[in-house]
Amino acid sequence: MLQTPSGGAGNGAAATGTGLMSIGAVLNVLREEFPEVTISKIRFLETEGLIEPQRTPSGYRKFSAGDVERLGHVLRMQRDHYLPLKVIREHLAAMERGEAVQLPALSRPGDGEAAREPAADGPTAARVGRAQLLAAAGVDEAELTEWESYGLLAPVEGGMYDAEAVTVAGLITELGRFGIEPRHLRAMKAAADREAGLVDQVVAPLRRHRNPQTRAHAEARTKELAALTAGLHAALVRSALGVRLP
Structure with missing residues (x-):
């Protein structure tokens, strides 16, 4: 229900x-x-x-x-x-047919091979394995390999992917429906890396601080700056396209 x-x-x-x-x-x-x-x-x-x-x-x-x-x-x-719209659409259709639907679970610390020790200055993010990522994104091995060749996705520690990789994979898939190929997205990845570098530059002094509370504050500041840079990026794209959204 x-x-x-x-x-x-x-x-x-x-x-x-x-x-x-x-x-x-x-x-x-x-x-x-x-x-x-x-x-x-x-x-x-x-x-x-x-x-x-x-x-x-x-x-x-x-x-x-x-x-x-x-x-x-x-x-x-x-x-x-972290399901892409394609997978969500399939789940909803299955539920309307009265079929039992099991959502893919994300591996979190303590779940078998995905377990990781939390970092000293913040919680460990969720991790997904390669098979989980393929299932959640609804793509095959060849497509994922192609995305990785363009630097759009990459495994982190232990060959696992961070949870955000599922969102990235879903968005790449959705853009592909409009004829935007992975190779076209390299500029977006480069811009994202530059924006992330700018955020890291701002919060780096907080992360290196001797006070644990100050280091913990770095996580909140990172999220705040990430939201601001993402919002600015979206606004600049809309402005460049002459598109106005509420």
Whole structure:
């Protein structure tokens, strides 16, 4: 059974007299569990066929409680299992057919061969094996090898991949649907490496500090700077393309 985001379809003014909700009301409900979700994200998931809200004669979207529940399930699969949209779509279709669906699990410290000692200044990130990455991304060995040849993905310690590799693989797959090949993405990888280097340069003094609390603060500062640089990058791309999104 799908889990409804905490807040539910009947959250105050969220629902109309018909029991349907506007996209803004849906956003308010989802943000209780997914604070980073945006209207653009909801619209994107609709264009990808993951939800099909009703439309008024004027063209406005109206979401049912089932739509909100489905959205929550999609966002949860992305957040908790790092699944690309292609795999999420297949899972939803299987569930609609009444089939039992088992989501791929990520290996975390303490789970057999993936166990790692936590670093002194922060928690150890989740790790996935090569077979897990292939299954989660829905690609074959040849495709993954090609991505690695262009530097888009690379295993880390012990031949494992960090959890973000699943997200990267999913996005590469989605871009491929539009004819954007891995070789075209080398410039993006180079830009990302430069941005990461800039963030590392800023937080390096914190990581080297003798005070453990200061070193721990470096992790939070890294995440904050990563979000800012990613946001700036997205805004610059939209500006260059002349695209305006809410």
